[in-house]
Structure formats: structure tokens, C-alpha cells
Amino acid sequence: MQSIQAVRGMNDILPDAVGWWRRVENAAREVLESFGYREVRTPLAEKLELFARSIGESTDIVEKEMYAFQDRNGEWIALRPEATASIVRSYIQHGLHSDSALRKLYEIGPMFRHERPQKGRYRQFHQIDAEAFGTDSPMIDAEMMHMLSLLVERIGISGVILHVNTLGCPECRQTYKEILKGFLKEKADLFCPDCVRRRETNPLRVFDCKVEKCQALLDRAPMLIDYVCRDCRAHFDAVKDYLDKLATRYEVNPRIVRGLDYYMRTTFEVISDRLGAQNAIGGGGRYNGLVRDLGGPDVAAIGFAIGVERLIMLLQQEREQILRAPRFFLVGLGEKPLEKAFLLLQQLRGRGLEAEMDYGGRSLKSQMRRADKSGARYVLILGENELVQRQIQVRDMLAGTQELLPLDAIVEGVEGLRD
RNA sequence: GUGGGUGUAGCUCAAUUGGUCAGAGCACUGGGUUGUGGCCCCAGAGGCUGUCGGUUCGAGCCCGAUCACUCACCCCA
Numbered sequence: 001m002q003s004i005q006a007v008r009g010m011n012d013i014l015p016d017a018v019g020w021w022r023r024v025e026n027a028a029r030e031v032l033e034s035f036g037y038r039e040v041r042t043p044l045a046e047k048l049e050l051f052a053r054s055i056g057e058s059t060d061i062v063e064k065e066m067y068a069f070q071d072r073n074g075e076w077i078a079l080r081p082e083a084t085a086s087i088v089r090s091y092i093q094h095g096l097h098s099d100s101a102l103r104k105l106y107e108i109g110p111m112f113r114h115e116r117p118q119k120g121r122y123r124q125f126h127q128i129d130a131e132a133f134g135t136d137s138p139m140i141d142a143e144m145m146h147m148l149s150l151l152v153e154r155i156g157i158s159g160v161i162l163h164v165n166t167l168g169c170p171e172c173r174q175t176y177k178e179i180l181k182g183f184l185k186e187k188a189d190l191f192c193p194d195c196v197r198r199r200e201t202n203p204l205r206v207f208d209c210k211v212e213k214c215q216a217l218l219d220r221a222p223m224l225i226d227y228v229c230r231d232c233r234a235h236f237d238a239v240k241d242y243l244d245k246l247a248t249r250y251e252v253n254p255r256i257v258r259g260l261d262y263y264m265r266t267t268f269e270v271i272s273d274r275l276g277a278q279n280a281i282g283g284g285g286r287y288n289g290l291v292r293d294l295g296g297p298d299v300a301a302i303g304f305a306i307g308v309e310r311l312i313m314l315l316q317q318e319r320e321q322i323l324r325a326p327r328f329f330l331v332g333l334g335e336k337p338l339e340k341a342f343l344l345l346q347q348l349r350g351r352g353l354e355a356e357m358d359y360g361g362r363s364l365k366s367q368m369r370r371a372d373k374s375g376a377r378y379v380l381i382l383g384e385n386e387l388v389q390r391q392i393q394v395r396d397m398l399a400g401t402q403e404l405l406p407l408d409a410i411v412e413g414v415e416g417l418r419d
Numbered sequence: 420g421u422g423g424g425u426g427u428a429g430c431u432c433a434a435u436u437g438g439u440c441a442g443a444g445c446a447c448u449g450g451g452u453u454g455u456g457g458c459c460c461c462a463g464a465g466g467c468u469g470u471c472g473g474u475u476c477g478a479g480c481c482c483g484a485u486c487a488c489u490c491a492c493c494c495c496a
Binding site for chain 1: 420421448449450454455456457486487488489490491492493494495496
């Protein structure tokens with residue numbers, strides 16, 4: 001019979017890999033909380049309309065990548081393709097803007113996009129997402145990128161670069177878009193077909209094109225940075241200034257344009273050259289108009305998302321996996337000792353000591369083999385002789401030494417070997 | 420959605436021009452004399468060669484379809 005496979009692009013995270021996830025999640029929580037971010041847990045599914053209105057009707061994410069369906073009441077529901085929309089919705093719905101001017105939130109969890117899977121790209125993937133509501137200060141832009149860099153470093157990853165750009169505000173960007181379109185039209189026959197198409201759908205994204213010929217042509221294209229309005233320029237200059245003062249390393253990259261409609265002004269990406277085609281491990285930007293557009297107050301906001309799988313890929317390239325092992329392993333020889341070992345096992349656990357045994361009661365040799373494989377540091381061996389003498393062997397597997405200790409006080413006796 | 424590559428034991432891979440080719444290593448199980456792990460030695464278990472169909476006297480090897488994995492495009496974290 002054919003066995004059932006997991007859904008395409010959705011992966012199991014098995015016990016031997018879960019250590020990586022813990023490491024990333026723990027470091028992320030630690031850093032985010034130290035910067036004042038508080039965790040929220042929003043539903044995995046939202047009304048489809050939320051994503052259409054926030055991410056943009058004509059983006060690829062909404063047009064062809066969402067897991068969308070009608071529930072039994074006929075309402076259109078979608079699995080979230082990203083977290084920002086849900087967090088903004090939650091922020092508005094619960095009036096989180098009312099009791100404090102500034103609100104910092106984060107969420108860690110799975111996102112869903114129906115794309116063709118490849119390295120670093122899955123249909124269920126995980127993001128660490130941080131959002132700061134309520135201030136337009138360039139300080140928060142800089143702090144956020146500073147925090148992102150720190151987070152990546154804290155997790156144990158090196159060799160990534162922070163790319164920063166400004167998209168201007170909707171007004172100055174619109175002016176620029178027309179100028180760029182003019183440029184693209186002029187040289188239409190020199191660009192690749194994709195770029196010609198992008199000219200109409202989302203002209204800024206031509207800067208993301210991977211075709212060398214296009215990139216060469218773009219060297220002479222008008223740059224957004226030269227067309228932003230005075231306020232946007234002042235904001236961007238201030239952000240860069242704060243980044244310098246925070247000693248956060250970055251590169252200004254006018255080609256970081258981002259694919260979601262709601263971004264404006266500051267945008268950024270953290271990029272690695274060791275990930276293949278999916279080289280961005282994190283990215284984000286400012287989205288001042290979004291809260292208002294979704295029916296909330298007109299508050300400024302900025303946020304980013306990090307791809308956990310991509311982070312882990314990098315981590316695996318430079319760090320050793322830490323495997324979980326019990327501290328103690330109990331061995332029982334014969335029926336009575338085996339039962340006593342079983343009871344001791346539970347007593348040790350009752351004290352918060354990590355202990356395991358081989359319940360099968362096999363030969364000493366094979367129980368010892370299992371003890372060794374479990375990775376336990378100490379093995380407690382109980383045979384008929386020991387039981388009669390009210391004693392138990394405590395073997396240090398690392399040192400290869402063992403000693404006989406009184407059985408009745410063994411739980412206390414072993415307390416000192418906790419760690 | 421488009422293109423390329425790949426699909427043989429749990430894992431990594433072998434199998435001459437289609438004709439004992441279904442194998443190895445690791446992992447797993449048991450054993451190497453009375454109750455002691457790692458190393459070593461011995462033995463064992465484990466696969467209708469992704470699936471379905473076709474060509475052929477005969478297919479893991481050829482053809483088609485399908486599914487999956489993978490890399491890239493696209494898109495993005």
C-alpha cells in the first residue's frame with residue numbers, strides 16, 4: 001500500500017532538527033523583548049479581503065500564491081501569506097493604539113504561499129515578524145535595523161549585509177514612476193520581456209531583475225533617490241545618520257524596492273551570498289498609510305520579517321547542532337531490579353532530573369549500548385546483588401568510572417550530578 | 420505557472436552495451452561464556468528498484484504518463 005506523504009512544500013521538523021529552531025526562536029525572543037517588543041499570536045487564517053487590501057490586489061502574493069477557500073458559510077478565507085496584515089488588523093480591532101502612543105509587537109509562526117518549492121522557499125514557511133506602531137521618528141527606523149542586525153548576530157550568523165533604501169512617499173514615488181516608465185519605454189527593445197511587463201505592473205521591480213543585461217542598462221536609469229521630496233530625503237538622511245551612530249553596518253542600495261504595495265520611505269533587506277537564489281533572509285520597511293487604509297487611525301508604522309528556514313540554513317553552515325540527551329540512564333537486571341529502576345526513573349523525573357531507561361529489560365550489554373546511544377552522562381545500574389544489599393552502581397560514562405552508592409538515598413545522592 | 424536534473428533498503432550510493440543485479444557502507448537487531456557502553460569481529464533483519472502503462476523472449480536500466488524531490492525562472496522571507 002502506498003503511504004501518505006506530507007503536502008508538497010510543507011516540511012516536518014524532526015527532533016534532531018528542532019534544536020536549530022529553538023536556538024533561533026529563543027535568541028529572537030530575547031533580543032526582541034529587550035527592545036520592548038511584546039508577543040502576539042494571531043490566527044493562521046484571515047478574511048481574504050484583509051490581504052487583498054494590504055498587500056495589494058495585483059501583487060503575485062495575492063493574485064496567485066494564496067491558499068484561499070470558502071468556508072461553510074461561503075465566506076472567503078485565506079491562510080496568511082505574511083504576518084503584517086494580521087498584526088495590523090489585530091492592532092486596530094483591539095484598539096491597541098489607544099493606551100499608548102508607541103506599540104511594539106512581534107509574532108513568530110508559519111506563513112503559507114502556494115509557490116513552486118525550491119531552496120529556501122516552501123509553501124509553509126516560518127517568519128519572525130516585528131512591527132512598531134505609533135511613531136514616524138527616523139530613530140525607530142534605525143533602531144529596527146540595528147535590532148535586526150543584532151538579532152542575526154546573536155543567533156550566530158555572520159557574513160550578511162544590511163541593504164537600505166528609501167522608496168519615498170506615495171506622492172514623490174508616483175512622480176518618479178512616470179519618469180522611470182519613460183526611461184523604460186525609450187529602451188524597451190533592450191530589456192528582457194519580464195522587465196517590459198514589469199514596466200506596466202510594477203515598474204520599480206525592474207531593479208530586482210537578475211538578467212545582467214538589464215542590470216547594466218539600469219546603471220544609467222534615473223534613480224528614485226534623486227527624486228524623493230524634501231521630507232523623505234530628510235527622513236532618510238536622519239535614518240542613515242542614526243545607523244552610523246549606532247555603528248550598524250549597512251549599504252545604501254537603490255535597488256531594494258520590495259514587492260508589497262504598502263511600503264514607503266525606508267525599506268531594507270538582510271542578504272546573504274550563501275543561500276542560492278533565495279538570498280534575502282529578512283526584509284521590511286515603513287508602511288505609514290496602512291493602518292489608516294485598513295480602517296484604523298492614521299498612525300505611522302514600520303516592520304520587518306525574517307525567514308526562519310533561511311536563517312537556519314545559514315546557521316547549519318557555521319555551527320554545530322546541539323542534540324538533546326538525558327542526564328541519567330537506568331539499567332535493571334532481572335524482573336525486580338527492572339521494576340525498581342522504573343520507579344526510581346519516575347522519582348528522578350519528579351525532581352526535574354532528565355532520566356531515561358530501556359524498558360525492555362534486555363541483557364546488560366544491550367542496555368549499556370542503549371545507555372551510551374542515549375548520550376546520558378550517568379548510568380545507574382541495579383542488579384539482584386545490589387538490590388539485596390540496598391546499593392546501586394553509578395557509572396560516569398565519560399570518565400568510565402563507577403561507584404557503589406546506597407540505594408535508598410540515591411535520588412538525593414544523584415542530585416549533585418544534576419549538571 | 421515555465422524550464423533543467425533526479426527518483427534502487429531508514430540514510431549515502433553501486434549494479435558492465437537491456438540477460439543471476441538486487442548489492443555495499445552507515446544505521447538497526449542479536450551475539451563474541453557467569454553482570455558493563457564507545458573500538459573491533461561474527462551473524463541477522465530490511466527493497467515487488469516512486470507509481471501506472473508501453474516496447475521486448477527478457478527492463479532498475481529503453482519509451483510515455485503521473486507523482487515526488489531538487490535547482491533555476493517567476494516571486495519573496
